[in-house]
């Protein structure tokens with residue numbers, strides 16, 4: 001008798017529009033993986049890898065970060081294979097690989113890349129789409145192609161149900177758009193990891209999604225029709241702190257097209273102990289103070305993503321938020337503090353790993 005072939009490691013694609021909660025869900029999985037070891041590939045659209053920074057803390061050496069562009073176009077399949085191969089090596093001890101796509105990636109291109117992969121150690125493990133229940137209606141108006149993404153999914157997580165009164169309606173709508181995929185509601189990406197580990201597409205479905213089919217019939221068209229073709233990203237790094245009042249003026253008047261902002265802000269004398277993680281998604285805005293690392297540079301690093309952005313104006317406005325004053329004025333933090341969530345609402349809440357039986 002020959003040796004049993006090594007098991008193939010499922011590779012799950014975690015996709016969903018900008019800010020829908022992919023990193024939150026990935027972090028939840030990492031803390032609740034029930035003993036399975038997850039390898040992650042994180043693909044940021046912006047040049048600064050904010051998502052990878054958020055995930056890496058939880059994952060250590062089994063995270064790979066692919067920044068600056070959508071995986072579907074900016075990374076060639078050979079390059080992806082190199083990373084997959086590294087994570088799939090037996091000595092990495094990984095049971096499942098999750099690829100967090102950028103919020104503007106074309107999922108069918110990613111599925112196609114995986115189906116085209118010649119690596120023997122991995123197998124396509126399904127497409128998970130995360131939906132922001134609160135933004136879903138508006139996102140569909142701007143990007144009707146989102147419906148097509150949902151139709152390809154094997155599991156759809158309708159996230160942020162706490163942010164809308166219409167969660168039931170959105171759920172029904174998503175069920176009607178899904179092509180037989182499981183649809184689960186969630187807040188803060190808290191889904192049972194079993195859903196993902198089991199979301200492997202059936203034989204029949206993989207049969208439907210051969211890469212030729214995906215290429216020819218899904219209507220994703222060429223690169224010019226990809227979701228990300230209409231978006232620009234801008235990175236802002238500063239070693240001078242930002243003034244909280246000026247920053248709030250900038251954020252309060254941000255243009256409609258500036259849909260997504262994420263990163264870390266140094267508010268200098270206004271809070272010497274903490275940096276402020278900031279997330280804006282549509283009109284949603286939150287700050288999450290977190291202690292600075294004892295050593296290391298204190299930098300503000302922001303990624304701003306939007307369509308029709310006047311990048312030079314945005315960059316100029318951010319430059320004008322910088323201030324090297326050594327003193328904080330008494331009420332300067334009020335504006336920021338209005339958007340600081342209570343500790344229960346940490347962006348990627350630390351959840352203790354459940355004991356394995």
Ligand SMILES: Nc1nc2c(ncn2[C@@H]2O[C@H](COP(=O)(O)OP(=O)(O)OP(=O)(O)O)[C@@H](O)[C@H]2O)c(=O)[nH]1
Pocket residue numbers: 016017018019020021022023024025051102103104159160161162163186187188189260262279281286346347348
């Ligand atoms: N109220 C609420 N906020 C949430 C929920 N899930 C995520 N968030 C917040 O939404 C913001 C964006 O979440 P991320 O997980 O970074 O979203 P993402 O899809 O990874 O974002 P991109 O990678 O930029 O596309 C953060 O401020 C999260 O804390 C939820 O269920 N409810």
